[in-house]
Amino acid sequence: MRTLAQSLIAEERRAARDFTPASRAAFRVCEKLRAPLCTFAGAAGFRSLLSRALVLARVEAPLLAGVQINPDGAFQYSPEMEAQFASAEAAQAGAVLVDQLLGLLITFIGEALTLRLVHDVWPQTALKDPKSTGK
């Protein structure tokens, strides 16, 4: 799912004409998944999934300790995190977070439904052969 995560982040950056740092784009990917996930799991469910993804991602990307999730499911960043948004480490951390969120979705609803859901949000993103995006 890392490849797909990076594709989605790149898509978000393109949409912002590359003015957005990769890390910001990654958080934007998560936020864009809010609508379909709220439909499937409710607002509390979206928050729970995002919280779990964040916990899992922190293992690989400790920088994400500076990110919290508000009760409404929105991200909240520490000043230290804000200061590092443009760094390569933050870009990497953002990709890990999206990767974990997509991985969780695959765990719960399977790859086919996850890719369909992603395609609904980013119809331009070529998913090609779903197997090529596997973990």
Place this chain on the structure above:
Amino acid sequence: MKNKSIVTSRARAEKPTAGAGKVTIRQLPTGVRGLDDILGGGLPEYSFNIIAGTPGCGKTTLAHQFVFANATPKRPALYFTVLGEPAIKMLRYQQQYSFFDEAKLNSCIRFINLTEVVVEQDLNAVLAEITRQVENSNAGVVVVDSFRTVLRKIAARNGDSEMELQSFIQRLAMLLTSFQATTFLIGEYTESEMRDNPVFTVADGLFWLSQVAERNSVVRKLQIIKLRGQASVPGLHTIRIGSYGVQAFSRTLGLGGRMTAARSGRRLSTGIDELDTLLGGGIPEGDSVLIAGPSGTGKSALATQFIDAGIRQGESGIIAIFEERPEGYTSRAAGLGLNLTKPQKAGKLEILYLRPLDLSVDETMQEILDAVKRTGAKRLVIDSLVGFEMALAPGPR
């Protein structure tokens, strides 16, 4: 009239797998012998389940077995206690069972007392505390015992308590599933409380435990009322609590989905040449045969000769008896010139005496199946069906 049944053997099928792209739901072992078969292979991972029933049915023991079978240092189990039985008493009693492994305590299994949060604060605080503990521990298994106590907090209040209850349960279920925890909520419920209960609506699995009285016998029963995503064996299954903990006896004896072995067409000798001739060569392998007749007409003698003929051809056998002890049965066979002692010593024959009180039909059949598996028996005699029935339904004492 006494009836005797002679039965021979069969084989097993594979489980289907999920199609490409579809989610594969892993099945976790329950740690309860017989229960995985009843559930259709095991408990779905990350499912949100309820164990309900009246006191003394084995709810807590069943949950402990699951916890001990699945908790690991990386994915520990959190056992939340709320009023009810405190952890110290649970530990005192549960360690009497063979599944209890004290080395797992604290490293793999952690007990957390939620009583103060439930009593002194609101449900949001309860949810926040569970969230905090699950997040911090990376728990793979969560048990709340007794969940009913948590719900009484809401029921005690007026107004929109039902909505509050539904919302709380839904948030709890989403939280625990999102955090990849397999959950058991334990509660004392009666059957009348099952209808319109939001807890049961949200649950993926509902395990109903009860005690059923039959004449002077009381038997514990388990029913899987619902289990999302997989086919469980319907109906009431007997459970028994012993030194091993809970054991379940499936109504299908774990044979559901097994392929019946192809009929060989072979004939098994009864040990009586003239009877074999009359039967066209003997009893067809795989058949069940009922020997009926009044007392003293030679039913047991014929059944014993059938077993003896098999042993002489190198086929192991089982004799399940209910009305007399194995020594008496062996000695009576000796009077007919049939030596049952030697094959018993050689492991080719088992005489099962099945007459303990309150043994259910499922337990009796499990004993027989275990013996068949143990010895590789090709021939089985049940002597007698009337004795079997009387052992299962003892009259008033």
